[in-house]
Amino acid sequence: MHDMTGKDSAGGGLRERKKRATRAALAEAAVRLAAEHGADHVTVEAISAAAGVSVRTFFNYFDSRDDAFVVVDADVGVRVRRALLDAPADLTPLEALREALAAELAEAERQYELWSLHAEVLRAAPHLLVRSLGAQMADEAGLAEVIAERITPGARESGTTQSPGGEGRAIALYPRLLAAVAGTAVRVSVQHWCDRQDEDVPFADVFREVFALLAAGLPAPAR
Amino acid sequence: MHDMTGKDSAGGGLRERKKRATRAALAEAAVRLAAEHGADHVTVEAISAAAGVSVRTFFNYFDSRDDAFVVVDADVGVRVRRALLDAPADLTPLEALREALAAELAEAERQYELWSLHAEVLRAAPHLLVRSLGAQMADEAGLAEVIAERITPGARESGTTQSPGGEGRAIALYPRLLAAVAGTAVRVSVQHWCDRQDEDVPFADVFREVFALLAAGLPAPAR
DNA sequence: GGTGATTTTGCAGAGCGTGCATTTTTGCAT
DNA sequence: ATGCAAAAATGCACGCTCTGCAAAATCACC
Numbered sequence: 001m002h003d004m005t006g007k008d009s010a011g012g013g014l015r016e017r018k019k020r021a022t023r024a025a026l027a028e029a030a031v032r033l034a035a036e037h038g039a040d041h042v043t044v045e046a047i048s049a050a051a052g053v054s055v056r057t058f059f060n061y062f063d064s065r066d067d068a069f070v071v072v073d074a075d076v077g078v079r080v081r082r083a084l085l086d087a088p089a090d091l092t093p094l095e096a097l098r099e100a101l102a103a104e105l106a107e108a109e110r111q112y113e114l115w116s117l118h119a120e121v122l123r124a125a126p127h128l129l130v131r132s133l134g135a136q137m138a139d140e141a142g143l144a145e146v147i148a149e150r151i152t153p154g155a156r157e158s159g160t161t162q163s164p165g166g167e168g169r170a171i172a173l174y175p176r177l178l179a180a181v182a183g184t185a186v187r188v189s190v191q192h193w194c195d196r197q198d199e200d201v202p203f204a205d206v207f208r209e210v211f212a213l214l215a216a217g218l219p220a221p222a223r
Numbered sequence: 224m225h226d227m228t229g230k231d232s233a234g235g236g237l238r239e240r241k242k243r244a245t246r247a248a249l250a251e252a253a254v255r256l257a258a259e260h261g262a263d264h265v266t267v268e269a270i271s272a273a274a275g276v277s278v279r280t281f282f283n284y285f286d287s288r289d290d291a292f293v294v295v296d297a298d299v300g301v302r303v304r305r306a307l308l309d310a311p312a313d314l315t316p317l318e319a320l321r322e323a324l325a326a327e328l329a330e331a332e333r334q335y336e337l338w339s340l341h342a343e344v345l346r347a348a349p350h351l352l353v354r355s356l357g358a359q360m361a362d363e364a365g366l367a368e369v370i371a372e373r374i375t376p377g378a379r380e381s382g383t384t385q386s387p388g389g390e391g392r393a394i395a396l397y398p399r400l401l402a403a404v405a406g407t408a409v410r411v412s413v414q415h416w417c418d419r420q421d422e423d424v425p426f427a428d429v430f431r432e433v434f435a436l437l438a439a440g441l442p443a444p445a446r
Numbered sequence: 447g448g449t450g451a452t453t454t455t456g457c458a459g460a461g462c463g464t465g466c467a468t469t470t471t472t473g474c475a476t
Numbered sequence: 477a478t479g480c481a482a483a484a485a486t487g488c489a490c491g492c493t494c495t496g497c498a499a500a501a502t503c504a505c506c
Contacts, residue, residue, distance in 0.1 A: 015472060015483075022484095043461065054486050059463065092443050126361075133360060134353030151444060174444050177411050177433055181441065184407045188400050210400055217440040218404065220315050221374065221397050238452075238503060266492070277455050282494060 023061050025051040028114065030068035035117045039069060039125040069121060070131045072108075077139035080104055081146045093147055097182045098211045102204065105186070109203060119194050133187060140179045147175035185210045246284050248274040251337065253291035258340045262292060262348040292344060293355045295331075300362035303327055304369045316370055320405045321434045325427065328409070332426060342417055356410055363402045370398035408433045 029050035033042045044065050048058045062068050083100035091099065108115060122129045151174070189207045213219075252273035256265045267288050271281045285291050306323035314322070331338060345352040374397070412430045436442075 013473075018472090019484085044463090045461090056464095056487070057485055060485075063463090065462065094441050094443075130354065130358070130360070134356060137353065137356060173411075173415050173429070173432065174436065174441075176415060177408070177436055178441055180407045180411045181404060181437075184403045185400070188396075188403045192396050192399060206396070209396065213397065213400055214404075214437075215440045217438045218317050218397075218401055220317075236504075241503090242453085267494090268492090278493095279455055279457090279495095280453085283454075286494090288493065 022051065022053060022057075026053070026058060026061055027068055027071060031114065031117050031121055034069055034121045034125075039121055039128055066128055066131050069118075069125075069128050070135050072115075072118065076104060076108075077142060080139075081142060084143075084146050084150060087150075093151060093178055094211065094215055096150065097147070097178065098208070101182060101186060102207060105203065105207065119190070123194070136183050136187065137180075140176075140183055143182070144175040144179040147178050148172070151175065181214065185214060245274065245276060245280070249276070249281060249284055250291055250294060254337065254340050254344055257292055257344040257348075262344055262351055289351060289354050290358075292341075292348075292351050293358050295338075295341065299327060299331075300365060303362075304365060307366075307369050307373060310373075316374060316401055317434065317438055319373065320370070320401065321431070324405060324409060325430060328426065328430065342413075346417070359410065360403075360406050363399075363406055366405070367398040367402040370401050371395070374398065404437065408437060 026047060030042065030047045033046055033050060044058050045055055047065075047068060048055045051058075058068070062071070080100050083103060084096055087096040087099060122132055185207075189203070189210050192210075193201070193203050193206045249270060253265065253270045256269055256273060267281050268278055270288075270291060271278045274281075281291070285294070303323050306326060307319055310319040310322060345355055408430075412426070412433050415433075416424070416426050416429045
């Protein structure tokens with residue numbers, strides 16, 4: 001059912017596969033070195049050496065040294081968008097988004113070891129945490145478009161030319177807000193879950209509680 | 224003996240005033256130069272020269288070159304927190320937060336010219352926009368603490384030692400989520416308002432619509 | 447004016463990031 | 477297989493960013 005030639009994990013040519021492997025090797029080396037020696041004591045030279053490539057090649061894959069610590073998976077956004085479009089039509093936008101993200105996060109939880117190291121590195125380096133949040137937000141615009149498409153199928157708005165009614169503004173604000181809030185929800189869930197790692201609450205529970213709070217309009221909790 | 228030299232705008236000593244002036248001069252020079260020549264064609268040397276200080280002094284005020292474009296006002300977080308604590312007790316947490324932020328944003332709208340340049344610079348440099356959002360979120364932890372304090376006054380939780388009931392977890396998750404969502408709300412409001420600058424909708428209208436959507440639980444908009 | 451604390455500054459050095467030309471690897475057709 | 481063109485990796489040079497450190501300038505207070 002799936003096309004094998006897409007940008008998904010099973011790439012076609014040897015070239016694409018090798019590029020993917022090199023990128024993954026660099027990212028993993030960066031995270032492991034940072035977890036051991038501290039993020040800002042890890043030079044590009046060390047990362048490149050650990051991955052078996054030259055320093056110059058590192059910069060062919062990442063725009064900056066910090067990006068190696070931040071970027072986890074480039075096409076996670078693509079998968080979420082596709083899942084959102086394929087979601088049952090009777091779900092509310094918030095519900096559909098919740099399900100799409102929950103599926104993706106369950107997938108990410110599988111590579112627990114590397115993901116945990118990642119969290120550890122970001123916790124020790126607030127500077128990088130900030131960048132990580134920014135990366136998470138990079139896909140936000142694309143996500144907002146898909147949400148808008150889901151709400152009003154086919155009615156793609158083009159630039160400023162638009163019906164003068166207040167409705168256009170409303171449906172343009174809503175998808176952006178929903179996309180942004182969803183990203184925030186993921187982040188808060190992860191943070192909260194990491195802080196309470198000793199109690200072993202499943203991540204999915206935290207995640208669903210966050211969405212329940214959002215769906216309820218963030219009411220004041222019972223005293 | 225009384226230290227009039229708080230961190231508020233009316234500092235006492237000549238020293239503090241001069242530091243504040245230097246910092247402001249550097250930030251303003253950075254923004255103006257970036258608006259003219261593009262953010263990444265502005266060197267620290269140029270910024271320092273425009274502000275009349277040495278390059279080394281620049282780094283005494285900002286941790287990185289990009290921070291000069293990003294940091295607007297250091298103690299805006301302090302004012303929001305104080306406003307939140309002083310808010311009427313009959314407001315819901317979300318309402319209290321909305322009012323505190325609205326007041327602060329109305330204040331910021333006063334220095335429109337510099338703020339507008341700022342927005343222009345960030346629009347042209349997505350790299351910096353990311354940092355700006357991160358900076359906005361830096362206060363999030365502090366904000367969450369104040370929200371928790373407002374909800375359950377005096378009941379400061381200390382570490383992991385805590386009543387085993389599920390209540391503790393709920394009131395720890397909620398403030399974080401609320402603080403994070405509030406930051407997101409501000410960001411989305413600003414972005415949306417900037418995109419529709421030609422229609423002159425007041426910023427306050429966008430802002431209140433965002434909070435209305437949040438309070439309603441982000442329902443699917445009417446078709 | 448003298449004194450101590452704070453700030454500014456210059457300097458040296460390590461690391462980051464980019465452009466360019468060269469070499470190596472890969473995909474494909476012969 | 478072998479040659480060829482596209483893509484990727486590499487080395488090198490260069491400018492910019494950022495950090496200690498110590499000396500000089502400035503400020504607050506007596």
